[in-house]
Amino acid sequence: MIAPNLPYHPSPRRPEISLPPGACDAHCHVFGPAARFPFAPERTYTPIDAPKETLFALHRHLGIDRAVLVQASCHGTDNSAMLDMIAASDGACRGVAMVRADVTDAELRALHEGGVRGVRFNFVTHLGKDADFGGIRGIVEKIAPLGWHAVVHFDADRLPVLAPFLKELPLPMVIDHMGRVDASKGVGQPAFGMLLDLMEDDRFWVKVCGPERISRAGPPFHDAVPFARLLVDRFTDRVLWGTDWPHPNIKVHMPDDGALVDLLAHVAPDPARLRTLLVDNPTRLYWPETVRSAAPAGALAEKV
Template sequence: MSAPSLPPCPTPSKPAIALPEGACDAHCHVFGPGDVFPYSSAATYRPDDAPKDKLFALHRHLGLSRSVIVQASCHGTDNAAMVDALEAGNGNYRGIAMVDRDVTSAELEALDAAGVRGVRFNFVAHLGDAADKDAVREIVEKIKPLGWHIVVHFDSHWLEDLAPFLKALDIVTVIDHMGRIDASAGVEQRAFRLLLDLLEDERFWVKVCGSERLSRTGPPFHDAADYGRLLVERFPDRVLWGTDWPHPNIKKHMPDDGELVNLLKIIAPTAEHLQKLLVDNPSKLYWPEVL
């Protein structure tokens, strides 16, 4: 078990910008409470409880009315806490699950009915073993009939190996946290160039969040937000944004979620880009029935 993470900011500030109607937090988590939804014995970290009521309150405070809750490795493939939050979200919350390779069609259909729209795979050292590629292939074939997509979380050094593998899966793929590039290495760094090349394929999307993880200068994380702006400008129809609340595994510079919203002034400085990033693009992936 790694060193304990910091708890999320207890009193986030009110954002200085008004978000458009229907704005979506497309990447956040719920943890526990552990006495109701136990944590995985195989987890590499044990977070503080961050239950759905606290997440819902944060969204109201920030001006976000929709959300995508991403299953995190501390709960493993037991998606119960996430599904519980989706069912309480009255259709305004969607989910990304983690599943085992032997998941059944009936289990997937139950997740779909609850609001799950994809599966996440991790290739990140601090979260344990990388996802097995054969298992990924099997799971992808099982979820294609549901019209789901996959979400891939990887350390940036993985991308050279992963890019051809991901392309061969032939499914819509969302890349977490700007591919976890090094914000101090410049736009010509190999990881960022590989990310841009991958995104030229229209099956690929990217989340322009995680500035607090990628920054090398610390708060207010402008060095990382600049990369988000470049991605929004180049791929305006295939970008998503989220808070990443409650920011698992942050051990330094726990962000103020209100200030993370304020980074959108850098990431999506025009009203058109902000509308696509927070409303139109999440609708295409998660609420196509309302378009």
């Protein structure tokens, strides 16, 4: 059965905190519109249309200048909607694709030219069949020459099996949503300890986003803050943040994206660390060609 999704927040508040110039939403999605970019027949959920125009407007409202679009399973390996938004962003967007195990070098080069800089692999029960280890190894071998990285999305209980495998892969890896740990179990829980162990390897990065996914207390998701704060403090140069808009598969508490931005005041209260999280780190990973430039990143605005 294909599950429907809740609509995203209709009127997120304007954040109380100001984000630094060049701030990046390093985890967000664009869905459809389905009439132009159909959803994959094999999907396990049907999202609400979340087109690029709405996401551009949200980022302007929040004070965000750049974005990394992450391909989600509802579009499968058809990355067209993501590539369309990247093309409309005047260089302010990059992408993380999903690809087939038999993807060709020519297809990967086309994705690279379109602004893609990584591939995502899913190990989350509600999203269907896990990515195949053999297929992942083959894809990694193909993307390594492009300088790409892998984004890994998993349920925390998969870590005992996944961690040894991930350590074998010879490229940078970004872990989604703080490893989807259960915030009610505290930072001393074994799953979070395994995540911290992975992060001791400097090939690993982690996204301190998705507080609504790990929280058990509900809005304003403050029970997720200790996890994000610890990761930012301990691994300052390998953390990323994103909204996760339009929040697919949220069942109860659809977050206000302005409130999610304001959580950053607790996650990274030091201005230098906030800039590293929102500007410097995503620049190094997704816009490395600009690292030597002193010019600020271009504002996120759709071409007209």
